[in-house]
Amino acid sequence: MDNVFIIFQTNEETRNIVEAILQDNPEATVNEQPAMVRIDVPGRLTIRRESVEEKMGRDFDLQELHLNLISLGGNINETDDEFSLSWKH
């Protein structure tokens, strides 16, 4: 299994994050469940701060992800501008 995944609670904030993920990761698949949303991507999942900010219309700190995070699978690589998951580290 080479898939990485991330699961958020469903709310106003995470909808923007999910949209940004879908925009930046064309191979992502979304699985919407009651009150949560799961995104699977083969290989590598990237969340870019800039894309999220554009969707949200405000400044965004990638640490804010954790407020709505339920679970994730993959090794994390995190900078101020990018949060990525993969199995390569």
Added chain:
Amino acid sequence: MHLDLRTVSIKPLRQTFDRVAARIGGDKPASRYQEATLDVQSDANFHYRPLWDHEHELYDASRTAVKMVDWYAFKDPRQFYYGTYTLARARMQETAEGDFDFVEERGLASKYPSAAKELALEVLLPLRHVEWGGNMNNTSICAYGYGAAITQPCIFQAMDHLGMAQYLTRTGLLLGDVEDLDSAKQAWLADAKWQPLRHYVEDTFVLQDWFELLVAQSLVLDGLLYPLVYQHFDNALSEQAGPVVSMLTRFQSEWYAEHSKWVNATLKTAVGESAANRQLISQWTKSWRDRALTALAPVAALALGEKAGAVMAELHEEFNARAVKFGLTL
């Protein structure tokens, strides 16, 4: 007894309003901003034309020479609707109130060097009247404009200008007294230094084309006045006498940074729509920019002394560079 727990997934019958779904490509969850903005203004069945303007419908896109295929192509990058706007301003106001309290409690205003205080009062207080002009103009754009996507942020800006006029008043009362407000009004009405700017502001009051008004007010006047006063003059005062006035005008400088994002996005959309729009808006920008530069020159001279010329040249250059970025030809 055996209990069987299971999850039942209830699918909502619809995710959003039809008018929003039609614009965002299908029935999917929409943001509050989209729901509070897209197609909110009525565009049909107006019945009678207004008595005060029988040439136009109540909401009529032909009140400006700018043409848009879709007036909802505008998007506020801050995504302000009533809720987010008030929250954002409440946060800024809390900081501003904190700053005012700080200055007041420590008696910083009375310890402020008197030469710098005089200068600050002389430059900042007449700007109350400019802010009021901004309030009038943005309200006018909101009244005659077309499409909630562009009129909505304008009424917010109108309130912002009113708020900033009040902050300037309070700065005046903190550094000086009621007489200073009166003499600032006299300066605004009679002092030769302020007359060109007053002439500019009063001429914008009677502009019929609301998009031209938006260019003259939000792009040109705000775009030159705010950097002049709240960056250059502010720096000059801080160097001379410390950062007290910077604290009292923090709202304005933060507001300007945020406001220009909206102006840039709005003009980029309008200018990118067609060559005719680009030409028209470029022409407006050019003529209002030249007027504004002349009108602000005596204010700059008052505020910055001999550095005024160099600063105005720098502002002129920065303004052009910014305008070229969203496709204007100057």
